[in-house]
Amino acid sequence: MKSHVTVGVDGSPESRAAARWAAQEAVLRQVPLRLVHAVDWPLDPVFPGLGRQDVDRWADQALTEAAQELHGRHPNLEITTRCLTARPAAALAAEAADAGLLVLGSRGLGGLVGFIVGSVATATVVATDTPVVLVRVADDPDNERDIGRSVTRMVDDMLLPWHHKFPDVNVSHNVFMGSAGEHLVRASQGAGLVVVGRHVRRSPLGVHLGSVAHAVLHHAAAPVAVIAHG
Template sequence: MKNHVTVGVDGSPESRAAARWAAREAVLRQVPLRLVHAVDWPLDPVFPGLGRQDVDPWADQALTEAAEELHERHPHLEITIRCLTARPAAALAAEAADAGLLVLGSRGLGGLVGFIVGSVAMSTVVATDTPVVLVRVADDPDGPGTGSGAEVVVGVDIHEACDRVLSFAFEEAERRDCPLRAVHGWKMPAAYSYVPLFDPDNERDIGRSVTHMVDDMLLPWKHKFPDVNVSHNVFMGSAGEHLVRASQGAGLVVVGRHVRRSPLGAHLGSVTHAVLHHAAAPVAVIAHD
């Protein structure tokens, strides 16, 4: 049963922030937390001169210290640890298979807003169908980042089946007792670029039609989650840009990605890619068909 939260731990500030975020999420979900560290052996040349006899105790210590810190913060939270010898992305994806959520740390861009999504995080995101949340140090629930009462923002696409994405977003908003804001960006049909005398009323009509479609998409979820305060913003323009803008002050941004079986490519759409790299809040990536 997928009833626990898994978080990758490597002793870095980013992973410690992710572990604290994951612990709080596990408490909200009332499920156990699993801390996982994966050692890709051999480590050379990244850590020259470091032998396996040095790495194993260090990994165990990093996990133990993280578990002890989290237990002090959440004494009733069940915490387990696992240290694996495998490529980190593959190990984390395998560990996510029986989890309800996987949480990973990601480096922030210093004074700039956004993430540096490393190869391990990116490879893990596309290797698992389990929801993945990327967390920066600035998103640490005990640090200066946004508090738990901030709204959840979700990107919706009227041309796609977004049930998994909307289900995750509504459940998160309900757990956090916070508002949910749906964001959709649309563009004029390409044919309109060839019309010499474009009627602005057409743009307004299309905008109203798109807004009604977003309303219809959200309606059954509003009925299912009547306690969630839902709003939506429909814009003409780049959905990625609007989601990044909406992430300012948000507690969580939820986006989807297509599950693609091809072994080639990163399997991330342009909107999700933009949000992953530039959002000012933790980002949840939800795989869907």
């Protein structure tokens, strides 16, 4: 049986770039392509209110969108998808065991030549004997649009439980790239209240206030509420 190419997919621009590269490689090798998404449950507390059903729906959407795009580019390529509940590094390493190649996405360093290799990619490389290719996402306007779409979907999923809990509250949201503090200060013009969070953490020098909360507290034109969270 011919070895396939496996690629990690999570809906991010980095993983989409990796999936495109992996598809081209699979075509060259004349082998199938397997798209893998791993969900480490329960999620980090940074996603409050996001239920298992929401996470599964988002994972299926990420895999479906990636597969549809790749089918459009390579209609004769055999593509399968797998969604696993496990730590991503362990799941990807296990899926790579019978693959000829594992492909992962990695962030580029802006205009510099190089990669930012995340903890999942690092752990996966160490955990597998299968050759691993890290694909850098291109730095261009298309990448910015991809990032915006990916973050918008994530925000939609995070807000969904709160929409159900408070159906009478009209909510709109914007996704932007750049300084969060700067954008919040600008958005405070004409607002009735600006709400920012801060992590509860202490250092030997006392309580630490993040740069975003600091900027809003000093420069916002509206009243500011600071909400502490763990």
